Amino acid sequence: MTEKYIIKQISIFSENKPGRLAAIAHALEEAGINILAFSIAEANGFGVVRALVNKPDAAYETLTKLGFMVSFTDVIAVAMRDEPGGLFDIASILGDAGINIEYSYAYSGKEGAVLILRVDRVEEGITKVLDAGGKLLGAEQFR
């Protein structure tokens, strides 16, 4: 029963130009979509905006219509102890299991710190975290 822990993140390709993030944020606001967590990864000349939103399908549709290139990515959200060693707990569970973290970003959730992770093997990652006694946030908590 790993499915309920798989969270649909939207990823938006963006040229590295002033105003691009504002355009994305404005479009989501107009559509009444709430951004719960997000990060920007930048490279030479372009970036990728990754976000967890309350209505991923509506966000996809809105942004695609405006000409943005959008894709869905499966990520997991792990509740983190908000004290020294919190990140180590999670990273070592995955590391010991040989699961690679492609990227991650953190945000402070309503009930404490949360780490969003894209891992190379999602289902196995979920099982390992749960087996080690970790706490995962379900997809319904992002609606």
Place this chain on the structure above:
Amino acid sequence: MRVWDPRIEEMPPGDLKRLQYRLLKMLVYRLYSFSAFYHERMRAAGVHPDDIRTLDDIATLPFMYKSDLRDNYPDRIFTASQDELVRYHVSSGTTGKPTVVGYTANDLEAWTTSVARSLTACGLGEGDVMQVSYGYGLFTGGLGLHYGAERIGATVLPIGTGNTERQIELMQDLHVTSIACTPSYLVHLGETAGKMGVSIKNDTNLRVGVLGAEPWSERMRTKLQDSLGIRVFDIYGTSEMSGPMFTECAEQHGIHIWGDIAYPEIIDPETGEQLPAGEKGELVMTVLKKEALPMIRYRVGDVTMLDDAVCPCGRTSPRIMRIQGRVDDMLIVRGINVFPSQVEHTLMGIPEVLGSAFQIEVDRKGALDSMLVRVEMSPDAFSDKITDLMKMKAKVGHELRNSLNVAADVELVAPGSLPRFEGKAKRVIDRRVY
């Protein structure tokens, strides 16, 4: 001023015309008899070699196009067999396949003779040291200047492109008197020397620059001559003609096209009609002596005008004026010809991008050209991992480098974000000022 071959170079105009007529007549008979390509072309145009009764009758002969070379890749248009060839050069094509030029020993001899006359006209000879800073290899610049300079008894420093600080060191240490390179490279070399605390004017023996392979202007000539304390001359030629072959003389007013080697015409690119001397149009070249890859009325695509008056230097070969542009969309980037159609062809072969929409931006960073290709990513190829996107970008850059022979920066953009065109696409933004 020395003249390398006064008999030809100063031949009375009437005699030169008779010589050219004889050479043309022989060429046409030879090709009609031995070249399937030319035979067919002439028959389709309804011209027989017997119809060529004066030099002016050249205007009745059909044109030859760069696409003919592509369509007959690599050597189906050659009129020499492989065992007669002594060299190949290869330049970029318009789409897909490059253009291959084969040379017999006589072709190389004619090329070298042409460069020898030209360098002599630039005031070079025995006792000079020439630094050849054109690319060696498949590009014709390096080897063309190399053998021409050796022929006139100059000492050649075959240094090729790049490593500018070393170029300046050797220029000083070996008392180099002349350099052959692109005009933008000479600007760069001057600037680099300045940063090294070397004055080309005061600290070197450089006195002559032979500059070509890209367009430049009188303004740049003045700037280079004043800042470096040398005289710079324009050199012209394309790989189809053999390579760089023709230069200006001491008058610095037009490039002499040696009459026994080639016959230039200027035409209206729309109608194909010949234009009189002094009118601007497309250059069409007939190479009168060429064994492996003959050229009758080849549409070069460069825009210039003709001056057939006898030059004050005494040479009677007609001159073409400085190249003023192209009739097509060919770009010259760091001396290398780049066709947008070739860029499109390359991008079409990469599944991760939409090759149908792209943009080329050419600029000059410092003295040297830079080329940026903006290309739309295919939505199917979009990954939200930066490393995947960087890999994709590197792949596009690599493929472009391979097919164009010149490095290009790549910018990935979202699909649909580049302009679409209903008529003729304007895919090139050229910000360079010559």
